Amino acid sequence: MHDKKFLFVILVLVAFTMPLSAQANEDSIRFSYDLSAVYDDNIRRAKYDEDIREDSVLNLSFRAQKKLSSTRFSQLGIAARVEAEKYSTFDTLDNISFGVGLKYSFGFSAAFTAPLYSLKLDAGGVESESEMRTANSASLGLEMNRWLTNTISLTAGYKAKLQDSQSEVFDTVEHQFFANLDLELSARHLFYLTYHYIAGDIVSSATPKIAIINAADAIEPDDAFGGIAANQFAYRLDAVSQVVTLGYNAAISRNLSLDLSLRYVDSEATEDPFIYYDRTIVRASLVGRF
Secondary structure (H helix, E strand, O other), X not given: OHHHXXXXXXXXXXXXXXXXXXXXXXXXXXXXXXXXXXXXXXXXXXXXXXXXXXXXXXXXXXXXEEEEEEOOOEEEEEEEEEEEEEEOOOHHHOEEEEEEEEEEEEEOOOOOOOOEEEEEEEEEEEEEOOHHHXXXXXXXXXXXXXXXXXXEEEEEEEEEEEEEEOOHHHOEEEEEEEEEEEEEOOOOEEEEEEEEEEEEEEEEEEOOOHHHHHHOOEEEEOOXXXXXXXXXXXXXXXXXXXEEEEEEEEEEEOOEEEEEEEEEEEEEEOOOOOOEEEEEEEEEEEEEEO
């Protein structure tokens, strides 16, 4: 299974290197990467102190994208990515993920403040050391981007995501509504603020408690934290999550930037408001292109 998925990714990346038209320079492939150090104070998405675990993660991702066609007011592109995560303490969570996506962007005017709309379709998967977390996924999204002033831009939209995993508990569906504001301080410095409202399934890992068992849609021993032997279980819950991210991006050179962000997550089960968790994630990234 692992070999087949990696072969699929390689074939997609090879396809990117093959010219699709005579406009090789204009429609050339663009490559980018992201090397991140991440601190997560609640990787288990747990409510109680005895279940909360923190960890640091090293994340490395590569992305290739290419324009397939364009007109005056529209563009179709394809992108592929490969990403690896290495956990400092809970290495059963280590994983490699991949994805391929199509993006169709269109507008109705060339004016500076005219909105640009995009339809996105993505498919991919993750191979995890935790077998129950190995999964395939697909998502469909619509977003709008427009300049509010000559230094502030807004991106807002909706995305539906479906995940089919090796275990019932990680078979999830979620609906995301989001808005992002970018504030350009100068040509090299940018602040951004992002808000997500997410309705759908979350997976929490914890020791069994009656209230969580009664509210859960699925329960299975969690192989990343000891399973039955350690009395550790994963629970799928229907929930509402709100996510706020504050970030800063500074250009180091033309092709390299430093990105720092702080993210806060608050989730509450729809079946029982007393089942909830919060989570803070700090990320420092080097983002480059070549």
